[in-house]
Amino acid sequence: MFALEFPPIEDLVRWRGLMFKGTAFEVNKVVLLMWAAVAIVTLLFWGASRNKGLIPTGVQNIVESGVEFVHRDIILQTMGPEGMAWAPLLVTMFFFIFITNIFEVIPGIQFPVNARMALPAFMALLVWVIFNYVGIKSQGLGGYFKSVMFPPGVPKALLILVAPIEFLSTFLVRPFSLAVRLFANMLAGHLLLVTFAVLAAALFTKSALAVILPLPFVMLILLTGFEILVAGLQAFIFTILTAVYIGGAMHPEH
Amino acid sequence: MQLLAQTNPDEFLKGLGAIGAGIGYGAAAIGPGIGIGIVVGNAITAMARQPESAGMVRTTMFLGIAFTEALALIGFVVFILLKFT
Numbered sequence A: 001m002f003a004l005e006f007p008p009i010e011d012l013v014r015w016r017g018l019m020f021k022g023t024a025f026e027v028n029k030v031v032l033l034m035w036a037a038v039a040i041v042t043l044l045f046w047g048a049s050r051n052k053g054l055i056p057t058g059v060q061n062i063v064e065s066g067v068e069f070v071h072r073d074i075i076l077q078t079m080g081p082e083g084m085a086w087a088p089l090l091v092t093m094f095f096f097i098f099i100t101n102i103f104e105v106i107p108g109i110q111f112p113v114n115a116r117m118a119l120p121a122f123m124a125l126l127v128w129v130i131f132n133y134v135g136i137k138s139q140g141l142g143g144y145f146k147s148v149m150f151p152p153g154v155p156k157a158l159l160i161l162v163a164p165i166e167f168l169s170t171f172l173v174r175p176f177s178l179a180v181r182l183f184a185n186m187l188a189g190h191l192l193l194v195t196f197a198v199l200a201a202a203l204f205t206k207s208a209l210a211v212i213l214p215l216p217f218v219m220l221i222l223l224t225g226f227e228i229l230v231a232g233l234q235a236f237i238f239t240i241l242t243a244v245y246i247g248g249a250m251h252p253e254h
Numbered sequence B: 001m002q003l004l005a006q007t008n009p010d011e012f013l014k015g016l017g018a019i020g021a022g023i024g025y026g027a028a029a030i031g032p033g034i035g036i037g038i039v040v041g042n043a044i045t046a047m048a049r050q051p052e053s054a055g056m057v058r059t060t061m062f063l064g065i066a067f068t069e070a071l072a073l074i075g076f077v078v079f080i081l082l083k084f085t
Helices: A009-013 A029-050 A059-078 A081-102 A118-139 A141-149 A156-203 A208-212 A214-250 B002-006 B009-049 B051-084
Strands: none
Touching: A009 A156, A009 B051, A029 A059, A029 A081, A059 A081, A059 A214, A059 B051, A081 A118, A081 A214, A118 A141, A118 A156, A118 A214, A141 A156, A156 A208, A156 A214, A156 B051, A208 A214, A214 B051, B009 B051
């Protein structure tokens, strides 16, 4: 139909190696984008703090509103004032994920780094290590496992069922779902954009079918807007879940 | 059985995989769809009743959506794995 050929998925997410081909350190477009994201975040914060003014201008405006957003809507809502010590981690995380996601809609780049599993998986592992460390440090090893596996208020007879479920959901499902959520959202968004772009390109002909070209094209534009929203939302959700996990590990439930 | 004997078994298995992937993702989307509807609907009710608590409700709503949505996304990943590998 429409002489439409959808490219195989390998072509959409796998990129040619540019340097160190065949080794574990192969550099391709995804790695370059990751480096670019690190550089952009570093430059943003460096530029914002270089000459601080009482009245923020330019880049300082962007960074200050971002930092304030993380303070007000993420940390205070989930961890309370004592979570402010975690602000540097969470702010960096928010900006880094947002910039790696927003590459999805930037013309000429159009690839979200997080559509490859590596970066979300690494960040989820990092979060896993951090919240377990915080939990063991603030509650002790036994106390932490006790508060994870035996939530208060559960009838004694149910504990035999609840304890393994809570253990699995905290130590296995949490990092897995954290990584998969970010990865699958960005991959799905990328596939959606590719689908409508391929459709629009296939209809860009002289045949009579070209009359329906505006439909996929308008859809592509609308979806680009939607993906900008998703990029921000996923960065927000990853950061807020990190905050919730760390906050929950600091204090036992009661 | 007649049909089975005629088709190439590799192609046949691939087709079965594609059918399974489609049905599997469709089924995986039902529960989270209902769940997200309930979460957001109740959040809107709460915001309408107490507009001053809208900020807190919104944060919690996004958390609830994130947890509910995870199942649909795992379904999506299974779909990708079945279809493309």
